[in-house]
Amino acid sequence: MPDWTYGLAALGWPDGVAWPRRNSAPARIATVHGSIAEACVVDPGRETGWVRHGGVRLGGSLAVTPVAGDWTVLSGDEVVEVLPRRTSLTRPSPSGRGVQTLAANVDTVVVTVPVDRGLNQRMVERLTVMAWDSGGRPVLALTKCDACADVPEAISAAESLVPGVEVVATSSVTGGGVERLRELMAPGTTATLLGASGAGKTSLLNVLGDRDERVAAVARDGEGRHTTTTRRLHPLTGGGVLIDLPGIRALDVSAGREAITDVFSEITELARRCRFADCSHEHEPGCAVRQAVASGRIPKRRLDAWDALHRQLAHEARKHDPVARAAEKAKWKAVSKEIRRRERG
Ligand SMILES: Nc1nc2c(ncn2[C@@H]2O[C@H](COP(=O)(O)OP(=O)(O)OP(=O)(O)O)[C@@H](O)[C@H]2O)c(=O)[nH]1
Numbered sequence: 001m002p003d004w005t006y007g008l009a010a011l012g013w014p015d016g017v018a019w020p021r022r023n024s025a026p027a028r029i030a031t032v033h034g035s036i037a038e039a040c041v042v043d044p045g046r047e048t049g050w051v052r053h054g055g056v057r058l059g060g061s062l063a064v065t066p067v068a069g070d071w072t073v074l075s076g077d078e079v080v081e082v083l084p085r086r087t088s089l090t091r092p093s094p095s096g097r098g099v100q101t102l103a104a105n106v107d108t109v110v111v112t113v114p115v116d117r118g119l120n121q122r123m124v125e126r127l128t129v130m131a132w133d134s135g136g137r138p139v140l141a142l143t144k145c146d147a148c149a150d151v152p153e154a155i156s157a158a159e160s161l162v163p164g165v166e167v168v169a170t171s172s173v174t175g176g177g178v179e180r181l182r183e184l185m186a187p188g189t190t191a192t193l194l195g196a197s198g199a200g201k202t203s204l205l206n207v208l209g210d211r212d213e214r215v216a217a218v219a220r221d222g223e224g225r226h227t228t229t230t231r232r233l234h235p236l237t238g239g240g241v242l243i244d245l246p247g248i249r250a251l252d253v254s255a256g257r258e259a260i261t262d263v264f265s266e267i268t269e270l271a272r273r274c275r276f277a278d279c280s281h282e283h284e285p286g287c288a289v290r291q292a293v294a295s296g297r298i299p300k301r302r303l304d305a306w307d308a309l310h311r312q313l314a315h316e317a318r319k320h321d322p323v324a325r326a327a328e329k330a331k332w333k334a335v336s337k338e339i340r341r342r343e344r345g
C-alpha cells in the first residue's frame, strides 16, 4: 500500500486518522475552474516532497462540486469522489438561490478586521457569525495595529462584541501578533483569513511567510518549466495549511441561528429571563433584554445588530423554504386584497 502519511500531514490531514481509500491517491483542492481544478496531490515518494501541485479533472458523476479545502479521491488525474466535509464556510449564493460554499474543512477561521480607522463593529459581528456558522473556530485578528492610536481600547471593544473569541492584535508592518497566528496554524490545522477587501489579508499572508514552496517546485509544464498558478491553498512550513479567500462584504454573510446565539451570548443569556420563551425583544412585556438596553447594560446598537441578523435569517429561510415562501405569498395576497377592498371603498 502506498505511503500517503507525509503528504497528508503536510496538507493538514488530521494526525492519526487513516486515509479512507486504501489504493486511491488523496488530493486537496486549491481552486476550481469549471471542470478542472488545481490541487495539491499527495505522492507516495520523497522525490516530489510527498506533495505535488497540479491540475486535476473533475469526474462527471461527482455528487458535489469540490471547493478549496476539499479532500478528494483521485483515479489517475481525475477526481472521482469528494469526501464528506467536516466544516464548510458558506455565504448566500450571488445568484440569490441557495448558498455558495467558499471553503471546506477549515478548522480556524481568522476573521481579519482593520483598526487603523476605527473598528467596524458590524463587520466584526457578521464575519464572526459566519465563522461560527461554518463549524470551525473563529479567531479575531485586528489588523494594522501599528496605525491604531489605542490598541488596548480596540481589543477590549472587540472582545465585548464577540464574547469567548480570542482576539489577536496584529500588524504586518511590525510583525506583532504573527507568532500567535502561527501557533493557531499548527500541523494538522487548516486556517483561512476571512475579511473585507483591503483588510490586510495578503500582507498578513506574506509575513506569516514560510509558505512551503517545495509544493510548487514540481509544478512544471510539458517543457519542464515552472508554471505560475493562482494558488489558493498554502501549505505552511510550520505544518498548517492556509486557504486564501477573496475579500468578502458584510452583506455577503449568511446567518445561522446558533452562530448568532454564540456571538450575541450576553443577549442569549438575558433572553432566558424574558417572560416569553419566544420573545422577539421588540414589544413583549417582561422583556429582560429591552430592560438591559434601557438601563444601559447593553448598547442599543448591539440589540439592533442582533435584530438585523435575525431578520436576515428569516429572509433566507423564506427564500429557501417553500412552505414559508407560500405563507409569505398568501400574506401579501391578503394585503393586496385588503388594499383593493379599501380602494373600492
Ligand atoms: N499600516 C499598515 N498598513 C497595512 C497593514 N497591512 C496591510 N496594510 C495596507 O492595507 C492595504 C490593503 O492590504 P492588503 O494586504 O492588500 O489587503 P487584502 O485584505 O489582501 O485586500 P484584497 O486583496 O483586496 O482582499 C495595503 O495598502 C497595505 O499596505 C499593516 O499591518 N499596517
Ligand SMILES: [Zn+2]
Pocket: 271, 274, 275, 279, 280, 281, 282, 284, 286, 287, 288, 289, 290
Ligand atoms: Zn425579550
